[in-house]
Amino acid sequence: MSAPTPGSFGAGPFxxxxxxxxxxxxxxxxxxxxxxxxxxKQINPFTxxxxxxxxxxxxxxxxxxxxxxxxxxxxxxxxxxxxxxxxHYRQTPPEKARLVTGTQGERMIRHLRADQLFDTVADFRxxxxxxxxxxxxxWQLNYGHQLAPAQRExxxxxxxxxxxxxxxxxxxxxxxxxxxxxxxxxxxxAHVEDFFGGGHDVIVARRHYPDDxxxxxxxxxSGTLTPDEHDSYLxxxxxAQRDLYATNPYVRYVAVFxxxxxxxxASFDHLHKQLVAIDERGMQAELEIQRARANPNxxxxxxxxxxxxxxxxxxxxxxxxxxxxxxxxxxxxxxxxRSERPQPWLHSTTELRGMSDLIHALHAASGPGxxxxxxxxxxxxxxxxxxxxxxxxxxxxxxxxxxxGGTKIYLNTIDPQTLRDIVTAxxxxxxEQGAIADTLRIGPECARVPNSLRYNPAxxxxxxxxxxxxxxxxxx
Numbered sequence: 001m002s003a004p005t006p007g008s009f010g011a012g013p014f015x016x017x018x019x020x021x022x023x024x025x026x027x028x029x030x031x032x033x034x035x036x037x038x039x040x041k042q043i044n045p046f047t048x049x050x051x052x053x054x055x056x057x058x059x060x061x062x063x064x065x066x067x068x069x070x071x072x073x074x075x076x077x078x079x080x081x082x083x084x085x086x087x088h089y090r091q092t093p094p095e096k097a098r099l100v101t102g103t104q105g106e107r108m109i110r111h112l113r114a115d116q117l118f119d120t121v122a123d124f125r126x127x128x129x130x131x132x133x134x135x136x137x138x139w140q141l142n143y144g145h146q147l148a149p150a151q152r153e154x155x156x157x158x159x160x161x162x163x164x165x166x167x168x169x170x171x172x173x174x175x176x177x178x179x180x181x182x183x184x185x186x187x188x189x190a191h192v193e194d195f196f197g198g199g200h201d202v203i204v205a206r207r208h209y210p211d212d213x214x215x216x217x218x219x220x221x222s223g224t225l226t227p228d229e230h231d232s233y234l235x236x237x238x239x240a241q242r243d244l245y246a247t248n249p250y251v252r253y254v255a256v257f258x259x260x261x262x263x264x265x266a267s268f269d270h271l272h273k274q275l276v277a278i279d280e281r282g283m284q285a286e287l288e289i290q291r292a293r294a295n296p297n298x299x300x301x302x303x304x305x306x307x308x309x310x311x312x313x314x315x316x317x318x319x320x321x322x323x324x325x326x327x328x329x330x331x332x333x334x335x336x337x338r339s340e341r342p343q344p345w346l347h348s349t350t351e352l353r354g355m356s357d358l359i360h361a362l363h364a365a366s367g368p369g370x371x372x373x374x375x376x377x378x379x380x381x382x383x384x385x386x387x388x389x390x391x392x393x394x395x396x397x398x399x400x401x402x403x404x405g406g407t408k409i410y411l412n413t414i415d416p417q418t419l420r421d422i423v424t425a426x427x428x429x430x431x432e433q434g435a436i437a438d439t440l441r442i443g444p445e446c447a448r449v450p451n452s453l454r455y456n457p458a459x460x461x462x463x464x465x466x467x468x469x470x471x472x473x474x475x476x
Contacts, residue, residue: 031044031327040415045303045327070215071216082269094158094196095112095125096126097239106232108239111158113160124206129274139197145197145249145250155195172191201244203240207271208270227360234352235352237273241344245381250279253282254275258271258274259274260370289380292385299453303323304323304336305450307334308448312417313448314424314446316441320355329410331397331413334390334391335355335392336453338351342389358440359393361427364426370396376389377391
């Protein structure tokens, strides 16, 4: 594949001159190729996925239309629209933790009993998934794994009250479609252990609708949180991720993801993340480890730096950088941590806030009407090469169909440059409104500094000349 024409990807709302133009990175494959008719061919540098963006199909609608009918919001609907809402705490499995905010600030409460559920209002809750992907039985039967002492103590405490016993009995009946009274004691114990030792958790936000919503068509998404709320959401999720690794030695990877709206796989239109512990690294991580072994600096060279050279950088701060991704089946925004530490739970609070502000801003720019998946990728604990933490936000605007299945060439209706233009314009508007962090640098404000990701200790970051570097010939 021939290299793209220099400057062919630089046009945007700021003009070519504002973004600047530059030839592709030396030694990099041509991951982007613009054809004469306008078709953009893309290759993902980590998976090899082939993607085309065809000009005619790019005219398809971006955001989903507003619901045809809406109902005014009542107080009852605001707090009880679905099983994840605050009025229905007992419709979900026993909590592992909740985050609450009071006069003393933010605090974590772990393993509440059933008779304590309504004593506080949770900003975020960590609950087991009632219909988990990998159950506790999987770990027990395949590895002989048992509940940790703290988990067994939490289970005994929960079952010590009538309310707790009734709660778990109702949940088991709902999941199995079998009467609790007809189950053997061994079956009952096995089902209850799932709730306290399982590896598939859900992080549920408090609101189903924004506080200022007037009808049931206005949903509370990641982007409608405040920057502070999103930071709490992110840190609370990372605590759960760390805990799933810490309590099960057979876990090799904890996948973290968020499905927003039903076209993206969500069962409820209520903001939540999911975490799933598995005993494999997963194909994506295995592919990336192979790439990183061959080129330890691949995330700088073939991701962040390559995107910057093609003017795809969308926003950044001192701790993270985001760009319009290429080689993805769906329009994708990629956010990379610049931390030297490879995993989220090792980041400082300042580094986490940097990542949170970018993720939040890009969700706000996407808007609550766009179905999307948020995927987290991090270095597996048993990985042997440096890898940065990164988050992908994928807009689920199309459906994989027969052409893709037959050719393994995927049609993405929005090319990276158009995605960049849409998102940077929205970010500028949102920053002006004070809806996102004011520390973000957007579009042409971003510095294209090579090797800005610090995950690879072998790479020395050399600053580019700027006003701080005097001319060898004196003042200009």
